[in-house]
Amino acid sequence: MPDFYIGLMSGTSVDGVDGVLADFSLAAPRVIAHASAPMTAELRTALLQLNIPGPDELHRAALAGNALMRIYAAVVMDLLARSGVPGSAVRAIGAHGQTVRHRPGEFDTTGYTLQLCQPALLAELTGIDVAADFRSRDVAAGGQGAPLAPFFHQGLFGRPGENVGVLNIGGISNLTLLRADGSMLGFDCGPGNCLMDAWCSRHTGKPYDAQGAWAATGTVLASLLEAMLSEPYFAKPPPKSTGRDLFSPSWLEQHLQAFAAAAADDVQATLAELTARACSADVLRHEPGLRRLIVCGGGVFNAHLMSRMRNLLSGVQVSSSADWGLPPLQVEATAFAWLARKAVLREKLELQSITGARGARVLGCIYPA
Numbered sequence: 181m182p183d184f185y186i187g188l189m190s191g192t193s194v195d196g197v198d199g200v201l202a203d204f205s206l207a208a209p210r211v212i213a214h215a216s217a218p219m220t221a222e223l224r225t226a227l228l229q230l231n232i233p234g235p236d237e238l239h240r241a242a243l244a245g246n247a248l249m250r251i252y253a254a255v256v257m258d259l260l261a262r263s264g265v266p267g268s269a270v271r272a273i274g275a276h277g278q279t280v281r282h283r284p285g286e287f288d289t290t291g292y293t294l295q296l297c298q299p300a301l302l303a304e305l306t307g308i309d310v311a312a313d314f315r316s317r318d319v320a321a322g323g324q325g326a327p328l329a330p331f332f333h334q335g336l337f338g339r340p341g342e343n344v345g346v347l348n349i350g351g352i353s354n355l356t357l358l359r360a361d362g363s364m365l366g367f368d369c370g371p372g373n374c375l376m377d378a379w380c381s382r383h384t385g386k387p388y389d390a391q392g393a394w395a396a397t398g399t400v401l402a403s404l405l406e407a408m409l410s411e412p413y414f415a416k417p418p419p420k421s422t423g424r425d426l427f428s429p430s431w432l433e434q435h436l437q438a439f440a441a442a443a444a445d446d447v448q449a450t451l452a453e454l455t456a457r458a459c460s461a462d463v464l465r466h467e468p469g470l471r472r473l474i475v476c477g478g479g480v481f482n483a484h485l486m487s488r489m490r491n492l493l494s495g496v497q498v499s500s501s502a503d504w505g506l507p508p509l510q511v512e513a514t515a516f517a518w519l520a521r522k523a524v525l526r527e528k529l530e531l532q533s534i535t536g537a538r539g540a541r542v543l544g545c546i547y548p549a
């Protein structure tokens with residue numbers, strides 16, 4: 181009997197929605213279909229604006245959530261059409277929503293993390309149960325609410341008796357270290373593609389630096405790089421998570437004030453180097469003897485970035501998750517299908533070592549179709 185779930189992910193790059201329909205009835209999850217849809221320009225602008233405080237936020241957030249659910253529903257229909265699986269055979273959809281604020285542990289010490297999502301509308305549009313709001317229970321239990329993918333990475337990429345690293349380079353980058361003894365560590369390293377995307381779109385009008393070709397023409401500005409790497413977040417010990425709240429275009433602006441005359445391609449090269457340096461330093465700090473690093477997320481397609489990672493991590497085999505059975509843009513979406521299944525089965529996740537939450541908890545909330 182197949183055990184079908186759908187996972188929908190729209191990450192911090194705000195580039196679009198990735199969805200998978202996966203079968204969890206076997207030992208390893210099997211992706212039956214993958215579909216994606218770009219964010220409309222209007223919705224992308226609205227979501228980016230909602231990352232910073234502004235007037236009439238509640239109204240704008242509610243409508244942006246509705247618009248996002250219409251894209252989510254279209255991806256669901258696409259997945260059903262591609263797979264031939266009827267909606268009635270899908271046990272639930274795991275819908276991540278769009279993070280617009282991530283401030284765990286701050287203010288009143290609980291803080292919050294906010295993913296815009298209207299699960300009721302998605303249930304209405306698809307006729308399928310929806311599991312959503314995976315992060316806030318973890319925050320309520322004193323955790324970072326992120327990253328959650330490590331729990332899924334463990335089952336998929338973990339090898340008994342071997343240390344394996346999994347690096348997801350989305351808008352933000354996060355590292356999972358799966359240890360030979362079965363323990364694990366996972367946290368956000370810092371920027372993934374988000375700063376490179378912002379600089380590229382401002383200077384070239386293109387949403388991202390395809391293959392990192394533009395960055396490859398520039399020269400790294402050593403003093404700018406060192407200034408950016410002095411951001412205290414990088415030195416903080418885990419558990420830790422971050423987002424556009426910190427690594428925002430205004431963070432970049434502040435650092436660039438002293439480099440007003442810098443050539444745009446040199447800045448792009450420096451931003452690529454920042455991501456490569458931050459991620460590789462985390463690998464070396466936490467697992468110096470690591471031999472295998474599996475990379476997923478859209479950053480895998482940035483050939484320049486991957487080449488810098490390989491250079492900084494000599495002795496580590498750095499490969500795409502595609503070589504390990506799951507293409508880079510399907511890993512996070514499959515993680516949310518898996519999280520939906522955990523929510524449906526009321527299975528707790530051992531959150532402590534990753535998010536710092538007080539104990540094991542069931543994550544997510546279910547909206548019946």
Ligand SMILES: Nc1ncnc2c1ncn2[C@@H]1O[C@H](COP(=O)(O)OP(=O)(O)OP(=O)(O)O)[C@@H](O)[C@H]1O
Nearest residue numbers: 191192193350351373388390391477478479481482
């Ligand atoms: N061909 C390419 N060359 C360079 N960069 C690419 C290419 N294709 C995608 N990318 C980068 O990958 C990003 C999208 O990656 P992805 O969808 O994994 O990020 P995300 O939506 O933030 O996900 P998450 O937050 O779940 O990690 C794009 O914004 C872009 O920066």
Ligand SMILES: [Mg+2]
Nearest residue numbers: 191193195196
């Ligand atoms: Mg994406």
